[in-house]
Amino acid sequence: MIRVESLTKTFGNKRAVDGISFCVERGEVLGFLGPNGAGKSTTMRMITGFLPPTSGKVTVGGFDITEKPLPAKKLMGYLPENAPAYTDMTVHGFLDFAAEIRGLRGDAKKSAINRVVELCFLASVLHQNVDTLSKGYRHRTCFAQSIIHDPEVLVLDEPTDGLDPNQKHEIRQLIRRMGEKKAIIFSTHILEEVDAVCSRALIIDRGNIVANGTPEELRQKSEWAGAVTLCIQGVTVAAIQEKFNMLRSAKKISTTTNGSHVTVTVFPRTAGDGDLTREVIAATTGWPVERLRTEEGRLDDVFRSITMPDTAGKEVK
Amino acid sequence: MNSFGPIKTIAKRELGAYFTSPVAYVFIVIFLLLNGFFTFMVGGFFERGEASLANSFFIWHPWFYLFLVPAVGMRLWADERRVGTLELLLTMPIAPWEAIVGKFIASWLFLGLALVLTFPVVITVNHLGSPDNGVILAAYVGSWLMAGAYLAVSCITSAITRSQVVSFIISVVACLFLILAGFAPVINLLQNLTHNWPWLVDTVTSFSVITHFEGFQRGVLDSRDIMFFLSVIGFSLFTTSVILRTHRNS
Numbered sequence: 038m039i040r041v042e043s044l045t046k047t048f049g050n051k052r053a054v055d056g057i058s059f060c061v062e063r064g065e066v067l068g069f070l071g072p073n074g075a076g077k078s079t080t081m082r083m084i085t086g087f088l089p090p091t092s093g094k095v096t097v098g099g100f101d102i103t104e105k106p107l108p109a110k111k112l113m114g115y116l117p118e119n120a121p122a123y124t125d126m127t128v129h130g131f132l133d134f135a136a137e138i139r140g141l142r143g144d145a146k147k148s149a150i151n152r153v154v155e156l157c158f159l160a161s162v163l164h165q166n167v168d169t170l171s172k173g174y175r176h177r178t179c180f181a182q183s184i185i186h187d188p189e190v191l192v193l194d195e196p197t198d199g200l201d202p203n204q205k206h207e208i209r210q211l212i213r214r215m216g217e218k219k220a221i222i223f224s225t226h227i228l229e230e231v232d233a234v235c236s237r238a239l240i241i242d243r244g245n246i247v248a249n250g251t252p253e254e255l256r257q258k259s260e261w262a263g264a265v266t267l268c269i270q271g272v273t274v275a276a277i278q279e280k281f282n283m284l285r286s287a288k289k290i291s292t293t294t295n296g297s298h299v300t301v302t303v304f305p306r307t308a309g310d311g312d313l314t315r316e317v318i319a320a321t322t323g324w325p326v327e328r329l330r331t332e333e334g335r336l337d338d339v340f341r342s343i344t345m346p347d348t349a350g351k352e353v354k
Numbered sequence: 355m356n357s358f359g360p361i362k363t364i365a366k367r368e369l370g371a372y373f374t375s376p377v378a379y380v381f382i383v384i385f386l387l388l389n390g391f392f393t394f395m396v397g398g399f400f401e402r403g404e405a406s407l408a409n410s411f412f413i414w415h416p417w418f419y420l421f422l423v424p425a426v427g428m429r430l431w432a433d434e435r436r437v438g439t440l441e442l443l444l445t446m447p448i449a450p451w452e453a454i455v456g457k458f459i460a461s462w463l464f465l466g467l468a469l470v471l472t473f474p475v476v477i478t479v480n481h482l483g484s485p486d487n488g489v490i491l492a493a494y495v496g497s498w499l500m501a502g503a504y505l506a507v508s509c510i511t512s513a514i515t516r517s518q519v520v521s522f523i524i525s526v527v528a529c530l531f532l533i534l535a536g537f538a539p540v541i542n543l544l545q546n547l548t549h550n551w552p553w554l555v556d557t558v559t560s561f562s563v564i565t566h567f568e569g570f571q572r573g574v575l576d577s578r579d580i581m582f583f584l585s586v587i588g589f590s591l592f593t594t595s596v597i598l599r600t601h602r603n604s
Contacts, residue, residue, distance in 0.1 A: 085445040088602055110447040117445075121438030125371045137363045138446050166374075182442070 262334030364456030405483030427508025489573030496570020536562025
């Protein structure tokens with residue numbers, strides 16, 4: 038549904054987006070990750086046709102966004118960053134305007150408004166002015182605007198920004214449900230959201246795609262993926278290190294002691310290696326192991342090591 | 355595609371926005387008070403003893419509009435950019451020119467409404483004497499066209515900046531030029547300075563709203579005057595679209 042081909046945007050001398058390409062198909066929810074200023078919003082603005090690309094191409098549902106903007110925009114719903122809305126209108130007036138400009142009239146308009154009011158829990162503020170709304174409600178009003186025509190493609194720039202945990206949960210549920218039938222791109226800073234919602238994640242940094250895969254695959258890139266953490270009582274640190282250093286799959290070991298308890302983390306040589314767990318279990322036979330856990334890998338760790346390669350991973354040494 | 359729908363939707367929203375804020379009411383009240391004061395006190399409507407509105411009523415309009423129209427037009431695009439709704443508007447399935455025209459029409463209709471509300475002056479002059487109502491109607495049309503030209507200039511200045519205040523000031527200066535180019539003292543000065551080139555004076559005065567408004571005040575609907583106002587509007591709206599596009603490119 039969305040096809041981005043070597044998309045580039047320069048502002049003066051600065052390359053905000055540097056030749057990125059990717060596709061999003063129907064039934065996919067693509068999480069767009071990256072540090073502030075990585076080019077996430079710029080990319081989304083080009084996809085939605087707000088900013089013209091310096092070079093490269095975006096097609097939505099087969100329509101080129103710069104050559105055939107109207108049919109492409111018709112297929113799309115867009116929630117811009119900071120969720121702007123006309124402050125001099127009521128929530129109902131704003132949704133009515135959004136529906137009308139999308140070509141909905143009469144009963145179709147009425148039922149579309151009712152649907153999004155219900156989906157976004159706006160009934161209690163329907164006749165309130167937008168500028169009197171709390172941030173969460175304003176955000177949901179703008180979100181409601183983006184789905185009012187039940188679009189096939191949704192582009193959401195930080196849809197959960199500024200919401201409380203319950204609202205975040207509701208919006209994530211909604212995105213995931215809609216993602217079954219639509220093509221959705223959403224950007225976020227919150228890594229747990231990627232797990233909760235995305236079928237695929239894309240990390241971009243300084244205008245380039247630096248990682249692309251399912252949340253599972255990304256996690257495998259972490260040095261924590263496949264690491265084994267165990268808690269042992271009554272064995273000296275020296276004895277533990279001696280034993281684990283001999284393991285074939287172990288890369289490094291970190292230990293912390295708390296009284297007679299020792300917590301050990303053994304990192305695998307190749308990330309996501311399942312052999313390590315077996316080796317650790319075999320090596321600790323007869324020891325009073327209290328807890329043992331195989332780590333799944335941490336997205337935030339992957340994120341840091343990809344976007345800040347110089348500093349990541351220092352604290353585990 | 356049919357452009358009428360989007361333009362109407364945008365114009366309706368924009369017009370609604372005027373009336374949900376105090377701007378509309380403040381504007382109308384001030385406009386009517388100014389009109390009343392200048393017509394009857396400064397313009398000496400009663401002392402003139404003419405059954406006409408040209409020299410007591412319409413003569414002030416270029417000057418009222420100088421301050422009032424930029425106040426109406428300043429928020430059109432500046433606010434849209436400041437709040438960020440421009441991004442929303444331009445990613446809707448509409449062409450940018452439809453948004454520009456829709457917003458312009460809404461403000462122009464609003465100015466038209468304010469102008470219509472001066473009708474008691476017409477009743478008064480009809481009550482006291484028997485004026486040529488055709489002349490009055492022509493002058494109203496001219497006044498509305500002139501307001502449209504000012505408004506289109508304000509559209510440009512509003513698109514240039516995020517700040518409504520900056521937009522207002524630039525637009526007053528630009529509109530002042532449109533007036534002064536045909537203002538008698540300025541024309542005299544120009545004639546004294548450039549008595550060898552009468553064409554220069556003609557060129558400058560042909561840019562003035564006053565020169566083109568005079569015909570309407572006398573009841574003459576000259577196609578050249580109508581074309582002047584319409585082309586100022588068309589040119590300004592086109593410039594607005596270029597400015598909006600440039601902002602998105604840089």
